[in-house]
Amino acid sequence: MARVESLTTEDYRQSLENGFIQLVNYEEEFNSQVSQFIRDVGLYNADLDYHVVAVMGCQSSGKSTLLNLLFGTQFRTMDANTGRYQVTQGIWLSKDKDFPILVLDLEGTDSRERGEEAASFERKSTLFALAVADVLIVNMWAQDVGRYVAANLALLRTVLELNLQLFQNDREHRKTKLLFVLRDHVETSLDLLAKTIRTDLEETWKGLQKPSQFENSTVENFFELRFVSLPHMVLKPEEFKAAVTDLKNQFHKKGNSPDSMFPESYRRLVAADGFTTYANNIWETIRSNKEVDIPSQREMLATVRCEEIADEVYWNAHHKFQEWNEILDMLKRNSKDNFEHLKEKLIHDLGDQSWQVMMEAIDAYNNGTKRYISNVSEAKKVKLQERMEAEAKELYLRQLSLVEEHGLLFLEKELEHLASRATPWLNFQTQVSKLLEKVWKTLRDIASCSLEDAKLLFKEVRQFKEEEFEQREQKLVERVRRNVVDKTTQLFVEKTGAKFRNLFIATLENNPQDIWQSLNRPLSSTISESLKELSTCLNEICVDEDVKISIFRNTMEKFKEEIELRAKDLLSSNSVTMSYLCRKFDSCFRKDSRGVPRVWKPGDDLDSLYLDAKQETQSLLMTLSEAKLIITFEENLREEMAIENFSELLDSLEIIFEIFSVERRNALEEKLEDYAKLAYTEAKRSQETIHTRSQIPGWLYVALFVLGFNEMKMVLRNPLLLLSMLLILPVLYILVQANLHHMLLSMILSKMEQYLPESFNLLQRRMHSAAFMETTPSGINLQSSFDSPIPNRIRGNETAKTTGIRLRKPNHFSEDTVTRRRRNSAGSE
Ligand SMILES: Nc1nc2c(ncn2[C@@H]2O[C@H](COP(=O)(O)OP(=O)(O)OP(=O)(O)O)[C@@H](O)[C@H]2O)c(=O)[nH]1
Incomplete structure (x- = not known):
């Protein structure tokens, strides 16, 4: 030192x-x-x-x-x-x-x-x-x-x-x-x-x-x-x-x-x-x-000075590179900038500009070292050039990386937006191509160099970055494409499921016994239609042929799952299932072959009808317990879907699955049994009620006429009531003519069944009361053996005057007697 x-x-x-x-x-x-x-x-x-x-x-x-x-x-x-x-x-x-x-x-x-x-x-x-x-x-x-x-x-x-x-x-x-x-x-x-x-x-x-x-x-x-x-x-x-x-x-x-x-x-x-x-x-x-040693001293001097000069010119270049690096730092920090804004702020012609900075540095170096030993200065120049090139390449790569990162973010955002649409497949590939073109254009614009030397210098970096971006961009697009395919497929699966549900409900309503056979044809056509539409959508998404085949395979499986899910879901509730079973039972038991509700007549074979209906309903339960669907496809479907080479893909499709487990089926059978029994009991009671009605004695009609005489007079005198009667009577007449009066009567009677005994009691009470009344002007004497007549009261007298009937009630007439007589009356009934 x-x-x-x-x-x-x-x-x-x-x-x-x-x-x-x-x-x-x-x-x-x-x-x-x-x-x-x-x-x-x-x-x-x-x-x-x-x-x-x-x-x-x-x-x-x-x-x-x-x-x-x-x-x-x-x-x-x-x-x-x-x-x-x-x-x-x-x-x-x-x-x-x-x-x-x-x-x-x-x-x-x-x-x-x-x-x-x-x-x-x-x-x-x-x-x-x-x-x-x-x-x-x-x-x-x-x-x-x-x-x-x-x-x-x-x-x-x-x-x-x-x-x-x-x-x-x-x-x-x-x-x-x-x-x-x-x-x-x-x-x-x-x-x-x-x-x-x-x-x-x-x-x-x-x-x-x-x-x-x-x-x-x-x-x-x-x-x-x-x-x-x-x-x-x-x-x-x-x-x-x-x-x-x-x-x-x-x-x-x-x-x-x-x-x-x-x-x-x-x-x-x-x-x-x-x-x-x-x-x-x-x-x-x-x-x-x-x-x-002077020569070696000169060489040493050349070495030292060339190094000093190289350092000096390098730092000048470095400061310029540093300025650009700071711009890139700032752009990197402001990652919120959208892609268009980024492009405006990037350093354009960075390759050419960097090359010029390096050339200026090399010129300055050459100028500064021209008096020094040339092999020393040349060796140093090579090192200087390498040093600057490394920095310039790093800077160039940094800028391209920035474009790449922002470009990928932009692509991701836009692609996610495309995928999130209600119809994600629509123009998918066209939109993707446009987005990619936009990012690629920016990348290429930023990477471009007009100077041949600069082109050559940054060629490798550019190639590397473009290849990397291509890989990442493809990965991203493929990921979103997969999402879009999944979403599209799911939409078609759900659509097909919904269509199946409607078909299933309609068939359950109309033809439950042959439900699965009945469903085969419409379901086949629904699935074929869905596959065709899906194929068109996949073309818009631009899916490769082999991928498309696997998508179809998966979709078929999903169709199967969806159909199973929908069918099970529809019959998941016992009450819903029972409603179909009950309807079936009712259609066999309560209705005739034309579907007209039965009016139980005394001669009807209730037991046979009951057993048949029960068997039919149990048979439906068995049918519903296991789905057996066979989907067949039309010949030209493969052609339309452009998958002729995969003949095995659209062979018939079997969809078999269990809907009710054994336990659940047993539970349903029990409920069905209860329901059938109740229906049978009701029918039996109804049949007996009608039988009772047919045994009403003729005098009862006369009594009704006598008792209702005043009311008839009142009707005839009152225009409003008369008009109502004139309207009701033709209806009653039509009902009788159409033989529907039994049904109406049966309905009324069945509803009034509980009130009938009371009605009869009331009627008998009226008849007994009539025994205490004075004989009416019509000459009918309803006076009974009761000893004590009811004391005349103003209201009673008034009523008698109005109706022409004078009521007399015995003193010993008690509630116990009414009850006893109601019981007797009910017993005789
Ligand atoms: N006679 C004479 N004297 C001179 C001449 N030149 C300078 N001097 C004198 O000599 C003395 C020394 O002069 P400097 O120039 O200091 O001599 P130097 O050789 O530089 O001295 P150092 O640096 O001490 O070695 C001074 O007093 C000068 O005035 C000259 O040509 N003739």
Whole structure:
């Protein structure tokens, strides 16, 4: 892990204001804010269009002063009045005031402050400067040249040695410009000084142990040597200034001229945005005393930077994907939205748009990584593309899933609505096709891409989702179709059951004895009709042929069950069953062969009729106990139902089931027995009553006439009563002529049966009372042997006057006597 330092915000702000920042501090830590500094000084996007200059030399040799003058930087310099001391510690970074030049100010090589560590830091900082800088300024006092100052010779040896180590594996052999700036130049010609330094360098180079491939190489193979002298800054300030200006101009000269300070071939090929990473890696390698391998460092840089750039462009794309994801989240949350609304809110052309976002990211990546090792950047690009594609596919799939889920919900709701209709089969398949078309259209519209690349990218996802939707949609439709089939079948079963019930009731009423045989034909035609209609409905529901056959099979079974259920239900109540049995018994016993109610005459053979009727009724009970129906189908029915291939399906259908258990049948028989006995008793009594009526003596009629004479007179005198009599008498006459008077009489008598004895008692009482009455003008004397007549009362006299009858009641006439006589009268009857 790299050791890094980080400035406080205030320190960083101050650094930025000053225009320089400490790249490596005294403790050899790399500053993590260098990258931000490069951004803030506007060099981050310079790509390769920038240069790096580093200066090295002895402490307090005017390095910072020179850099400030050449590049307009503001490195701190020593104040001569306070004595010589180390100003620059570590490595400092600044940028040319006007040009894309990064300037590195290195700590003095012979630092007193560092003591024994100075040599070590000198090697590290030199190695670092050689690795990153196109131009390395070697700052020397002119008078030290050729004087074999130990510090200078050591410095040159270090430079050569480290450069060899650094670039030994670099096939490109990027040269470094070594610019010797000879300060306080006074007398010796520059050429002579330069020659001296060159000789020193060559000698040192010869003395170096070189790898075999560089055995015959020279210093010039690795360095371009350039020499500049500056006059004494204090003694010849004007000349110094002019020389500095001249040098400054050389640094700022544009183009690739031979005298240019920054030839193209010297570039370190590190894009500005990767400088910090590169510099950090180099420094960390140096600091940890590992061998710095420039090619691998470049590869490492490419790896790091390509990854950084890939990340950067990925996040840009990701943010766009995220925006779309949020739209989908919102749509998912608002699941109440109906399907039409959903379609409006969905992201249209998501496939194309995602592809464009990815392409923009790839373009940005290509642009950002074009300066890095191509195989590294290509490898990273593949990964970036895969990452974005995965996200785009997920997003695309999410949207299709949303359409799928909402589409299925919509379909389910609409299909349930179709199924819930009173006639669910009606246009079922047509409606289903319309609904499916609607959902499929939305799905396809949303999935569609116009860009060929996008089509290709999302092809698999689209296929997967369409297949999944197809399966789910089919499952749903089949489920609802099954419901509709069940409902339709049930409706037909119930309809057929209801028809059977009516037929059953009608047959029970009319022809109960042959009930099952009588039902066969109408029931066969009812079932055939139902099957035909069901077949038509199934066609509307669009049921497969083989499914249809199984539906017919099931329906036949259901028909059987329904018929059994209906028949049992109809006869489930004993009272209902008894009503049919009683009716049967009555039709045999109480009615004659023409169905006319019998009037029991004395000569009728009640016993035989009773036994026959009972047998007939028991036979009906036996018939009703077990249903035996045989349904036969017409030949052309299979053809009409288009199931010719299933000849066995519409063979005759036998429906056999038990209606009454043995226990229930026994119970019914008992009830029937009771009913028959009662009917027999009634009939017997009725027969006896009629027999009694035929024995009424003739004098009774005379008595009735005499007693009713006054009433007759009253009728004849009253026009209203007379008119009523005139209406009633013809009716009575017709009844007598039609021989219905017996029946009427029988009915009246049977109803009045209980009152007859009382009537006779009353009549006898009247007759006895008549014995106490005076003889009427008509000459009839009803006076009896009673001794004491009833005392005349005003009301009695009045009544006698009105009716012409005078009532006389004996004193000893008591209730006991009436009762005794009623009993006698009833006994004689
Ligand atoms: N004689 C002379 N003095 C100079 C020249 N340039 C700078 N100085 C002075 O030398 C002293 C040191 O200058 P700096 O620029 O701080 O030297 P430095 O090499 O950067 O010092 P460190 O960073 O401490 O290594 C200052 O007092 C400068 O004024 C020059 O060309 N000639």
